[in-house]
Amino acid sequence: MPLYRRLRETIAGKITKGEYKPGEALPAEVEIARLYNVAPGTARKAIEELVNEGLLERRHGAGTFVRRPNFNNSMLRFFLFRGTKGKTLTPESRIVSRSVESASEAVAGHLNLPPGEKVIHLNRLRLWEGAPRLLEDIYLPFTLFHPIIDLDESVIGPLLYPAYEIHCGQLVSFVKEEISVTDATADDAAILGLGAHEMVVNIDRLAMNPSRIPIEWRRSHGEARRFHYQVDFS
Amino acid sequence: MPLYRRLRETIAGKITKGEYKPGEALPAEVEIARLYNVAPGTARKAIEELVNEGLLERRHGAGTFVRRPNFNNSMLRFFLFRGTKGKTLTPESRIVSRSVESASEAVAGHLNLPPGEKVIHLNRLRLWEGAPRLLEDIYLPFTLFHPIIDLDESVIGPLLYPAYEIHCGQLVSFVKEEISVTDATADDAAILGLGAHEMVVNIDRLAMNPSRIPIEWRRSHGEARRFHYQVDFS
């Protein structure tokens, strides 16, 4: 494996371990080169890859900073939940249930855990302007996230990823999502206030830390009619 | 604008104009550097950006090649149209109608044309294993695509983008897509064989040439139940 890639992994590892924290500046490029005994161009290439991956952020003249990806309102990427004044709002969040379970085969598979390993299961309802819009089932490896179990909901707040970072030292840097459309169940329809024959969009998300180790799996679903998404590619 | 970026645009322009054709090798990096009077590292950086954009493809030891993006079966990215044996199939295509029209405001806006400019409008039906699965309305600037109007459908074949390339010299390199879910119209339901209260997924696609000039706009729609999509990001 080339030098610049090993250096990239080393730096990603330091971010995972919290040695470089989100918002903080890394040492200057020339300093990194000196620290790791590589040429400046090599350090630069390692940093460049991390920038392309979204882990770091360069600010010309200021430095290179650890980025904190903004997945918080990320369901806004998928659904049209505009405020009445067109403003972007952070949704209200209600944790309906919290429990520790043995991972099902599916969940263990997604999180790359041994079968039967303990996981935290959260069931959560999210509301925009008071209206229930999204249902979520969230699974977390117990060993990494056990502080979540006993935290007061008001301490957790409406967004989980900052809570993961503050209370469990876990940073989400990558996500993989799968989207499908199915009939709403009777329960879904009741909670989301849907009429008969309505459909829901399901978003299955696997969230990973800076070293690309899976740390959360969740399924969210909301009214299909409100779904809207944009892709660019080549 | 930095040198390597101007060089990138120059090369992208040559691909647009057909001076470098899909599948063909570019001159070697050192040769490009010599041709354009830049340092090898600068040529390399220009090429690197084009590779990241998907316009070029490097093969170690062999050369750098113009890539032909594969948007042909691209609706397979969105819908579960597996063959009965799980094989990937090219769908059958039927052009239902072909006409020359004045661009509506919406179409002119998408294609960045003056209002009222002439466009070709194709209405197309796509079938997988004989079953109608996708309806498409396709809009093309008449000036660039006029040969399409008179071509026999058997000459065009089941895939449009190769036809654009062969008969109109137009290469599609980038696409932008927007996805939403709506009720099926009665017509849609009849053609796609949907039951009552079914929904469709709409995919609005803007296709661009290597210089990112819009050259096609289309709206496709198919049964929501069959929709399935995967995203990675950070």
Add this chain to the structure above:
DNA sequence: GAGTGGTCTAGACCACGAG
């Protein structure tokens, strides 16, 4: 074996930001 891209190095100079 000849030619290609891939890695790594070294250093000069510029443009930007923050104090």
Add this chain to the structure above:
DNA sequence: TCGTGGTCTAGACCACTCA
């Protein structure tokens, strides 16, 4: 003004492909 990242240059050596 100083330190940062951004650009551009130059060249050595390696790894791979292909005839």
